[in-house]
Amino acid sequence: MNSPQLKLRGVRKRYASVTALRGVDITLAPGGSLAILGPNGAGKSTLLRVMAGLAHPTAGRIEFAGGKHDRGQVGYLGHATLLYPELTARENLIFAGRLYGVNSPQARADQLLAEEGLGEVAERRVGGFSRGMAQRLSIARARVHSPKLLLLDEPFTGLDEPAAQRLTERLTTLSAEGHGLVLTTHEISRAARLARSAVILVDGTVQESIDSDAMSEAELRAAYARALEAAP
Numbered sequence: 470m471n472s473p474q475l476k477l478r479g480v481r482k483r484y485a486s487v488t489a490l491r492g493v494d495i496t497l498a499p500g501g502s503l504a505i506l507g508p509n510g511a512g513k514s515t516l517l518r519v520m521a522g523l524a525h526p527t528a529g530r531i532e533f534a535g536g537k538h539d540r541g542q543v544g545y546l547g548h549a550t551l552l553y554p555e556l557t558a559r560e561n562l563i564f565a566g567r568l569y570g571v572n573s574p575q576a577r578a579d580q581l582l583a584e585e586g587l588g589e590v591a592e593r594r595v596g597g598f599s600r601g602m603a604q605r606l607s608i609a610r611a612r613v614h615s616p617k618l619l620l621l622d623e624p625f626t627g628l629d630e631p632a633a634q635r636l637t638e639r640l641t642t643l644s645a646e647g648h649g650l651v652l653t654t655h656e657i658s659r660a661a662r663l664a665r666s667a668v669i670l671v672d673g674t675v676q677e678s679i680d681s682d683a684m685s686e687a688e689l690r691a692a693y694a695r696a697l698e699a700a701p
């Protein structure tokens with residue numbers, strides 16, 4: 470068997486007075502997809518930031534395929550946009566490509582714009598973009614260095630239904646192409662459609678986890694309800 474793409478063992482994260490993660494174990498197979506669900510304040514964003522290498526665990530360890538933590542392997546989309554409104558879509562990607570030391574950032578930018586369906590707006594300033602367009606560009610930006618694993622924090626927030634639908638299709642394609650995918654969301658139906666596994670986090674603890682290729686929405690809803698009931 471291949472070694473897991475991502476493995477967390479006993480991960481704890483304490484801020485000054487708050488314990489956000491209380492010993493989290495997660496294993497993601499190569500090219501696997503995982504939805505992290507849970508109520509507000511459960512620790513979902515913290516968990517994603519730990520996976521991204523943006524927050525250091527207070528205890529426990531995190532391993533990537535082939536060795537230690539490597540930021541070059543992950544693309545992260547958080548709540549704050551990293552896009553520059555006064556630059557065009559293409560300029561934003563070229564700039565990000567240079568930051569990551571990508572070979573031929575122009576060519577990579579054009580490739581990503583085409584893949585995300587943004588070719589026609591490549592030369593437009595991002596300040597005028599709809600939330601859906603900006604979100605697609607943010608995902609392109611997160612992918613600029615060709616990471617094997619994409620970490621997306623609430624990627625559907627603020628999108629209208631057609632934009633959310635397009636994003637779902639896009640992420641399904643990326644996953645089918647072999648990208649590892651971890652996302653947080655509070656939309657159970659979308660999580661069930663997108664991911665093959667799920668964990669339900671309550672108060673920094675994984676209360677339920679599902680790992681089956683045939684994870685259904687009903688199964689996920691039931692697990693979510695159990696998790697809330699079991700939480701202290």
Ligand code: ADP
Pocket residue numbers: 484485487488489507508509510511512513514515516
């Ligand atoms: P979620 O994304 O599930 O809503 P978070 O990971 O954002 O949860 O937060 C988990 C807990 O950690 C919350 O109690 C939150 O207030 C706290 N927290 C998150 N980030 C910080 C921080 N930078 N400093 C202090 N407390 C934080």
Ligand code: MG
Pocket residue numbers: 513514515
């Ligand atoms: Mg959050």
